[in-house]
Amino acid sequence: MRGTLFAISMTLAAVAVADDRRLIDADWRFHHGDAPGAEAVDFDDTSWREVDLPHDAGIAKEPAADAPSGGAGGYHDSGVVWYRRTLRLEASKTRPHPPGAVLRLEFDGAYQDTQVWLNGEPLGKHVYGYTPFDFDITDRFRFNKPNVVAVRVDNSAQPNCRWYSGTGLYRHVWLRVGSQVAVAPGSLWTHTERLDADAATLKVAFDVQNVAGEPVDVVARVALHDPDGGVVAETEQPLVASADGPNNVAVTLDAASPRPWSIETPTLYDLRVELFSVNPYGERRLIDEQSQRCGLRTLETDLSRGLLLNGEPVKLFGGNVHHDHGPLGAASFDDAERRRVRLLKAAGFNAIRTSHNPPAEAFLDACDELGMLVLDEAFDGWRKHKTPHDYGSHFDADWRDDLAAFVRRDRRHPSVFAWSIGNEMFERGDPETPSLAKEMAALVRSLNPTRPVMLGVNGLGERPYSDLDPLFEAVDIAGYNYEPPTMAADHARKPSRLMIATESYPAAAVESWRVVTKHPRVLGDFVWSAIDYLGEGGLGRPFLPGETPKKPWEADQFPYRGAVCGDLDLLGHRKPVSHHRNIVWERGETLSMAVVDPAAPAWGLTPWSMEPAASHWNWNVEPGAPVRVQITSRWPRVRCELNGRLIGEAATGPANDFAAELQVPYEPGDLVTIGLDAEGVEQETVRLRTAGPADRLTMVADRKTTDADKQRLVFLDIEIVDEEGKLQPSDDRVVHIAVDGPAVLQGVGSADLTSGEAYSGDSFTTSAGRVQAVVRSQGKPGDVQVTASADGLESAVVKLTFGRPSPAAPR
Structure with missing residues (x-):
């Protein structure tokens, strides 16, 4: 058996004064398929793959029409999967007493039907794939020795979900090392009872767990820190923590000059709870400390x-x-x-x-x-x-x-x-x-x-x-x-x-x-x-003439692996319907324009479908062919021009459901829509301009510097553009991604949900000129170069820097 040792540099004495929750997502071994006996300590897992969590075992392969998950699961893989990992804790020679240490293995979620073992002994099972679960491993953990965690996740009974669930340990896993007398994990929460300009009243509730076997006198100190770190309210609560009891604690904090949490200003405070044991002489000893963010809001x-x-x-x-x-x-x-x-x-x-x-x-x-x-x-x-x-x-x-x-x-x-x-x-x-x-x-x-x-x-x-x-x-x-x-x-x-x-x-x-x-x-x-x-798969898709519009549960929709009814596409780009909704909802926009795909004279739709439309002026139709242009506007009227010529005007605004549609004879160039006020004065302009031939790739990262932490991702949007740098949406090509440095390509894909390509490869075909790559740090500081290339086009290169990781705050 070969595994990766996970050493926490702490002594149990340190554990006695603070709750320590460590992420253990790194360095697991993974096997897709059942593996009888894999819970045993001496099981040979040397042939298994090394993976870091979070990990979805179902996304690696191409979708298959005969996949057991069917269209509900996007025709993706499922089945039984196994994970194994070795943990090690170094203890001090003299274990502190009291309060000792309590160890818990915590799973944020696993899909689904999960069984967990420690050192070959079963810890328990959990069925539902979306709720957290944990196990007390205090009495089974061997200090100063390797401890083998084995996890079997069974997602083989298909279909079991109406959407893509994923398979395996797709959320975080944690090791919590805490005190025998401590704030019970997950019990701390707050409620703002009163909030005005001068003061706020915050109710704080939590439970004190005591597994020491006898009652313990404790004092709970609760303090509220503002976003600048200053203490704005604090109180203390003495109690006798009974053994194995919930020991409910409720206190009230009054904070002056509160800064409310709201949609526009989501201000967060830091709530800290310290537990002190109290001996017969009244002397205090810090035995537990937890913190949690909270918002003051009613x-x-x-x-x-x-x-x-x-x-x-x-x-x-x-x-x-x-x-x-x-x-x-x-x-x-x-x-x-x-x-x-x-x-x-x-x-x-x-x-x-x-x-x-x-x-x-x-x-x-x-x-x-x-x-x-x-x-x-x-x-x-x-x-x-x-x-x-x-x-x-x-x-x-x-x-x-x-x-x-x-x-x-x-x-x-x-x-x-x-x-x-x-x-x-x-x-x-x-x-x-x-x-x-x-x-x-x-x-x-x-x-x-x-x-x-x-x-x-x-x-x-x-x-x-x-x-x-x-x-x-x-x-x-x-x-x-x-x-x-x-x-x-x-x-x-x-x-x-x-x-x-x-x-x-x-x-x-x-x-x-x-x-x-x-x-x-x-x-x-x-x-x-x-x-x-x-x-x-296929929910919201449009249908060509001659096809009968059907919903996914009425007919198989392969090769659609997903639903296309979103305001945003799969990669997060806004579709025309998103701008339309923002204008209707009065959320900050007032004018938008989109062109209905002229590939069909009329599109068959289901209730979740929108006519396929895009905000560009590159269409494969004969000059002069009529193309439908859809306009959404909060201005009373709109005017449409093509290459400086008037096409027409139309009424919009609330009386016309904020919408107008014009027939425009297709001609490459500039298509312009102008929003007009009640007096006919031009107030706003939206322009679509025909792109020239594909010239090169561009690549934009959502950030160029981040921590050297295996949880860190960088999203890179890659586009095919013309000589002027304008998106070329009608010349799709296969884009290859190369990553050099301490990072890996975590995924690559387009917004096309009919593509049969795997998201786990190093290349993907663009859709409407776009593809997205996601790069993941390998946990080592250094520079990373990402190169995107496609036949016949100039490549794009982005340099990223992964710096030393900052300490992660426990949740």
């Missing part, structure tokens, strides 16, 4: 004003998001989570629904940091199956533990504004379902009574929507999927009901906007979807 709902954040009404301009990261698969890198939130906020969204499962914690961290509200969702379905092997088989046995783990983990985040306990459950119309919903909601409220509970459902076919009233009465907010007219009717029919459009069609931006803005009890709109995603 959240309320009001029937006349809607959702109130810090006392001010806020409408939710939201989008549904699945958890994959395109070419990275489901692997949850903190950098990828933060990048996605940043892109979605730049596209006008102020809220995200985590459809339909708990997200990675790093995603919520990013929402806290960047100012994005989150509708946090636990489950897609309940007892009744949506796919043959989904969570329904385990629901009755596991839902309480999984729901509790979900709430305990996420309640510390100021970005989370509501809990969703389900989505379109197949039993939503059954008479016994409201009682189940009440039980689930009661569990959520027992752990976090400060946020509303909701669920999102669609209709009941021929049955009236009023048949869902008993179900909606079990929760605080009713989520309506694709039902703007019903929401408007229920606003009058049920005057005590708060509502959210939890899903809306991409093309229904105007209709949804009118319902949301007209009715105060409709809190917001969440479009399906905010960004393209893997799985549910």
Whole structure:
């Protein structure tokens, strides 16, 4: 057996005074396929691959039409996978007593049906692929010796999800070394009870766990530090920590001159808790110390004003998001989570629904940091199956533990504004379902009574929507999927009901906007979807003449490996519909223009489809052929010109759903749309100009300097451009990526979800002139050169610098 030793440079004496949570994502050995006996300490894993987590085993190969996951899983790989890793802790010769040390092995998530062993002995199992789980390994860990962790993840029963889930240890794994008397992991959370310009009152709650075997006198010191590091409030709480008891602690902090957390200014404070043991002489000894970020913000709902954040009404301009990261698969890198939130906020969204499962914690961290509200969702379905092997088989046995783990983990985040306990459950119309919903909601409220509970459902076919009233009465907010007219009717029919459009069609931006803005009890709109995603292959695709438009569950859609109904494409680039929505929602833009693909005189669409359109003026049609130009504008009128000639004018603005369409005879050159005010004065211009022949590649990195840490990623957008540097969208070519230096190519891909290429290779074909490469640090400082090349084009080169890593703050 050969493994990589992981040495933590600490003594147990040091552990006794602080909680130490170390990321152990590096240096695992991986095998795709079952490996009987691989849990044994002396198992020979020398032929296994070396991988660093987070790791998605399902994304490496090309999609296959006969993949067991089918279109729901994007035709990607799944199966059984194994991971092994060796850990070592060096202990001091004299173990401190008390409090000793408590060791826990923590998994942020593994998809799915996971079994874990330590030194050949089973630690336990965990089924649900989206909730965290952990094991106490204190009595099984061997200090000063190698310890072998073995993990078997079984994702072979397919299909088990309605979207791409990923396979394996796709989220972080941690080793926590703490004290026998300590703040219980995951128990610390806060609630802002009062917030005004002069002062804020913060409620702090946590549990003190004691596994020392006898009661211990302790004092908890709780301090709130502002963003500049200054202490703005502190208090102390003495208690007798009983053995094996929860030892609930609740304290109040009053902070002067608070800086509120909001969407526009997401200010974060640092909350620190210190535990001191107290001997009979009154002498104190620090035994545990934990810190956590928090935001000072109040959240309320009001029937006349809607959702109130810090006392001010806020409408939710939201989008549904699945958890994959395109070419990275489901692997949850903190950098990828933060990048996605940043892109979605730049596209006008102020809220995200985590459809339909708990997200990675790093995603919520990013929402806290960047100012994005989150509708946090636990489950897609309940007892009744949506796919043959989904969570329904385990629901009755596991839902309480999984729901509790979900709430305990996420309640510390100021970005989370509501809990969703389900989505379109197949039993939503059954008479016994409201009682189940009440039980689930009661569990959520027992752990976090400060946020509303909701669920999102669609209709009941021929049955009236009023048949869902008993179900909606079990929760605080009713989520309506694709039902703007019903929401408007229920606003009058049920005057005590708060509502959210939890899903809306991409093309229904105007209709949804009118319902949301007209009715105060409709809190917001969440479009399906905010960004393209893997799985549910073909959802939102357009169909050529002669093809019958069908949804993915009605017909196989291979080679589509993903859904194309997003406002942003798979790589994070905004589509025309994103600009259209921003204008309708009045989120900062006022004029946009796009051209409908003239490859078909008319496109077949499903409710999730938009006509294929792009913001360029390079089309393969005969000169003079009519091309449809779609314009969205908040100006009363628009004027369209081609190469200086007037094409026409049209009315836009609210009375015309902010939209106009003009037929333009195609001719290369400059296509210009001008926004006109009520007096006909030109106010704004949007221009599309025909690109010349492909000349070279350009490559832009989202950053050129970062830490030398295996968790660090750099995203590089590569484009084919003409001689003037303008994107050439109609001359796609295979781009090859070479990485020289202490980094690797983590993934490469395009926005084309029909491409059969593997995201794990070193080349990919551009789509509309674009491809994206993701480079990952190998943990060593140094310079890295990334080269993008394509036949017949000048190459592009970017130099990156990975500096020495900064210490990571434990979560």
